[in-house]
Amino acid sequence: MASSTVENYLKHILLLSETADGLVPMGALATSLDVVPGTATTMVKALADEGLVAHRPRQGVRLTPEGRQVALTVLRKHRLVETFLVNVLKMDWAEVHAEAEQLEHAISDAVLNRLDALLGHPTTDPHGDPIPSRLGKMDSQVYATLATCVLDRPLRIVRVTDQSEEFLQFAEQNGLRPGARLRVVDRNLAAGLVNLRPPTGDPIPLSLAAAGRILVAPGK
Amino acid sequence: MASSTVENYLKHILLLSETADGLVPMGALATSLDVVPGTATTMVKALADEGLVAHRPRQGVRLTPEGRQVALTVLRKHRLVETFLVNVLKMDWAEVHAEAEQLEHAISDAVLNRLDALLGHPTTDPHGDPIPSRLGKMDSQVYATLATCVLDRPLRIVRVTDQSEEFLQFAEQNGLRPGARLRVVDRNLAAGLVNLRPPTGDPIPLSLAAAGRILVAPGK
DNA sequence: CGCGCTATTTTGATTAGTCAAAATAAATCT
DNA sequence: AGATTTATTTTGACTAATCAAAATAGCGCG
Ligand SMILES: [Mn+2]
Ligand SMILES: [Mn+2]
Ligand SMILES: [Mn+2]
Ligand SMILES: [Mn+2]
Numbered sequence: 001m002a003s004s005t006v007e008n009y010l011k012h013i014l015l016l017s018e019t020a021d022g023l024v025p026m027g028a029l030a031t032s033l034d035v036v037p038g039t040a041t042t043m044v045k046a047l048a049d050e051g052l053v054a055h056r057p058r059q060g061v062r063l064t065p066e067g068r069q070v071a072l073t074v075l076r077k078h079r080l081v082e083t084f085l086v087n088v089l090k091m092d093w094a095e096v097h098a099e100a101e102q103l104e105h106a107i108s109d110a111v112l113n114r115l116d117a118l119l120g121h122p123t124t125d126p127h128g129d130p131i132p133s134r135l136g137k138m139d140s141q142v143y144a145t146l147a148t149c150v151l152d153r154p155l156r157i158v159r160v161t162d163q164s165e166e167f168l169q170f171a172e173q174n175g176l177r178p179g180a181r182l183r184v185v186d187r188n189l190a191a192g193l194v195n196l197r198p199p200t201g202d203p204i205p206l207s208l209a210a211a212g213r214i215l216v217a218p219g220k
Numbered sequence: 221m222a223s224s225t226v227e228n229y230l231k232h233i234l235l236l237s238e239t240a241d242g243l244v245p246m247g248a249l250a251t252s253l254d255v256v257p258g259t260a261t262t263m264v265k266a267l268a269d270e271g272l273v274a275h276r277p278r279q280g281v282r283l284t285p286e287g288r289q290v291a292l293t294v295l296r297k298h299r300l301v302e303t304f305l306v307n308v309l310k311m312d313w314a315e316v317h318a319e320a321e322q323l324e325h326a327i328s329d330a331v332l333n334r335l336d337a338l339l340g341h342p343t344t345d346p347h348g349d350p351i352p353s354r355l356g357k358m359d360s361q362v363y364a365t366l367a368t369c370v371l372d373r374p375l376r377i378v379r380v381t382d383q384s385e386e387f388l389q390f391a392e393q394n395g396l397r398p399g400a401r402l403r404v405v406d407r408n409l410a411a412g413l414v415n416l417r418p419p420t421g422d423p424i425p426l427s428l429a430a431a432g433r434i435l436v437a438p439g440k
Numbered sequence: 441c442g443c444g445c446t447a448t449t450t451t452g453a454t455t456a457g458t459c460a461a462a463a464t465a466a467a468t469c470t
Numbered sequence: 471a472g473a474t475t476t477a478t479t480t481t482g483a484c485t486a487a488t489c490a491a492a493a494t495a496g497c498g499c500g
Binding site: 223225255256258259262263266277278 | 456457458459460461465466
């Protein structure tokens with residue numbers, strides 16, 4: 001059985017390889033896991049010995065099919081747990097990430113499947129992050145962000161890709177959660193500012209950086 | 221923060237000191253935790269340095285008030301998790317112990333309290349084990365067992381004190397769960413046998429050893 | 441081509457938790 | 471009391487995971 005440390009390494013490699021060509025540099029991995037680079041190198045070599053990753057010295061690391069399977073299961077547990085905590089226990093979506101970080105390693109497959117059924121087999125978690133299916137399929141559709149989408153068209157928020165408590169709290173406050181409707185009224189590249197118009201209420205000003213962390217799709 | 225190892229040591233010391241004069245011998249602790257005696261000695265000395273236990277060399281170990289508080293919280297988590305798994309996720313009462321053994325270390329106090337509320341502040345878990353209150357109070361009433369109670373009187377099962385899957389499966393099969401009504405029709409010390417009569421259906425024969433693991437109270 | 445910057449790897453130590461086996465203390469039995 | 475058995479403690483060694491700091495490999499650049 002993989003230790004929680006191993007599970008975390010694999011999960012982070014999976015997440016980081018989404019935003020790259022598949023090869024994750026050691027530095028990025030170390031930063032993401034909050035360890036020093038030497039530690040990541042050592043661990044990755046051990047994971048390679050176990051057949052969970054392939055290590056290209058001085059270039060980076062990628063998951064093997066077996067490692068990917070483990071990582072997907074951990075991610076599935078993480079996101080289903082978050083969904084449970086928000087939908088059933090009514091916890092704040094800003095605090096569930098830290099909880100799930102621990103619980104993802106403590107949940108058996110039996111509990112996982114019961115939770116999945118209880119929640120009605122959801123495909124996204126409270127932040128809009130896709131939940132891998134039992135078979136390891138995960139929606140990887142590419143969405144526009146509030147920083148890149150067309151102006152003045154009806155939009156629907158599909159995902160908030162910043163897990164930090166502060167950002168989530170701010171988003172919550174302004175009704176910026178998955179499913180919410182809005183338009184981007186204008187964008188000022190020079191000032192780095194975006195103005196949003198929700199269906200009702202005041203316009204919402206947002207930095208371009210923040211806008212880039214909210215994914216949207218065209219919506220009625 | 222206490223590691224899961226530390227939490228397990230404290231919880232086992234708590235449980236073992238219920239069935240003794242409060243001083244738990246190293247041998248018993250080691251057996252209970254499935255480690256070799258030297259390991260228990262080493263760990264207990266470390267726990268003593270942290271002020272969580274008091275160690276009487278060559279005699280045994282007891283919890284300090286701080287250690288007891290930690291142990292009670294872990295036990296509360298364990299039993300509330302078991303209750304959740306059975307009552308909400310509809311898992312089998314024979315399998316939840318192993319699950320809770322892991323989850324008890326991964327649940328935050330925030331989740332603990334939400335679970336408690338969701339379940340309606342239960343005072344016993346699916347096996348009838350008492351759940352310590354948020355303040356660390358735990359019912360410690362002493363009950364008779366099916367091996368020691370009076371004959372031919374209406375009884376109510378209050379607790380099944382054998383966590384093994386086999387025993388719980390057997391008990392389930394025969395309706396021997398907390399809340400169930402029955403009588404002890406006779407007891408044969410020589411043969412080591414007890415005969416139970418449920419309200420309906422066939423009499424149930426049971427060994428004295430097994431009978432001693434089912435706690436009962438006089439019941440309508 | 442050679443120099444220097446940066447990312448990575450290596451080396452040597454450390455911590456938590458464990459076991460095997462030897463040493464010791466305590467209890468029990470002649 | 472002295473010898474024997476049993477429980478506990480000590481010692482030495484090991485594994486997983488980590489860090490600090492030194493060594494190295496690649497690069498980009500003049
Ligand atoms: Mn984690
Ligand atoms: Mn999420
Ligand atoms: Mn445990
Ligand atoms: Mn129980």
